[in-house]
Amino acid sequence: MLLEVLVHGPISRAEIAARLQVSRPTLSRITRQLFDDGLLAEGGTQLRSTTGRPSELLHVNGAARHFFGVKLTGDHLYAVVTDLNAEVVASVNTPLRSADVTEVVGQIAEVASALRTTFPDLTAAGVTLAGTVRAGSVHGSAYLHWSNVPLADLVAEATGLPTAVDNDVQALTAAEHWFGAGAGLRALVLVTIGVGIGCGLVLNGELVEGAHGTAGRAAHLVVDQSGPVCDLGHRGCAASYLLNESIVRALGAADYADAVAQARAGEPAARRVFGDAGFALGIIIGTVANLVDPQKVVPTGDGLPLYEVAADRVREGIEKSYEPDPAQLDLDVQAFDFGEWARSGAALAIRAALTGRTVTAG
Incomplete structure (x- = not known):
């Protein structure tokens, strides 16, 4: 239910019930839980059909959770914190001290720790990089020269955050599909x-x-x-x-x-x-x-x-x-900067947290 509101924007209870094919009592129970958790809020009314009265709209309370996103290049670390709507609220860009796996993971943990002083409620982390990634492990990365690195496990252990790792293009595509031009x-x-x-x-x-x-x-x-x-x-x-x-x-x-x-x-x-x-x-x-x-x-x-x-x-x-x-052919050219790669890392963390695909420490 949260996903429906997250991807499709403010929506009425009736529309959610129809989309998910759930009963009104079930919908009420889930809605009440999401309200109690601070994840959903009501705001505004809108006429959503040609008949009937305006409906109360539900929307995601973006400030309820924060997520840590990282993009790694061959020599740089781009990091952001976003809210639950994948809106960037803080960013950090820093050169990598080394391409050594231990050094990079340590630097990610340092940045996460620094950002946690402002955002102690960080929920999950997402890391993206160019290369072949399967099940949270980097099987090949031409720019960092890594092979068979269990990066999700290492970052989760170093940061204490449930972590997802994926190829940068895959993560960016997923971010556009949930939060961008392709929502x-x-x-x-x-x-x-x-x-x-x-x-x-x-x-x-x-x-x-x-x-x-x-x-x-x-x-x-x-x-x-x-x-x-x-x-x-x-x-x-x-x-x-x-x-x-x-x-x-x-x-x-x-x-x-x-x-x-x-x-x-x-x-x-x-x-x-x-x-x-x-x-x-x-x-x-x-x-x-x-x-x-x-x-x-x-x-x-x-x-x-x-x-x-x-x-x-x-x-x-x-x-x-x-x-x-x-x-x-609908061509939608999107302006770009490297911070967008990092935002897609946070979007990856949001997707993974909602679908249970993060790796947890220990």
């Missing part, structure tokens, strides 16, 4: 671009997890068989055009910000390179959309300035690859 949708595609290329999928209202923790890989879809070669030796794949690193290398730029500046200034070479990257993004979007028929596609990530300077080529790539009418 409550049955079919959603999220595509992240930047240092890497990620693709998260929601089908039939559930996050697609895959058999080996690697769902949604789209970086090596072939765009042009005569194109450049990526780091894995694939010719003309999306990664060879679309990664920040690929764009910087193609232009001989100082960094990605320099490459973007060149494109915004109208430099012909930069416009061409970003145009090719935009076309590759369109191919990914169109191809994945063909497979899953999403209600919405959400492009995001630290490489998003690409869309600003090459939106026309993104649309061209979609038109080239998407079989139905491209006009029916």
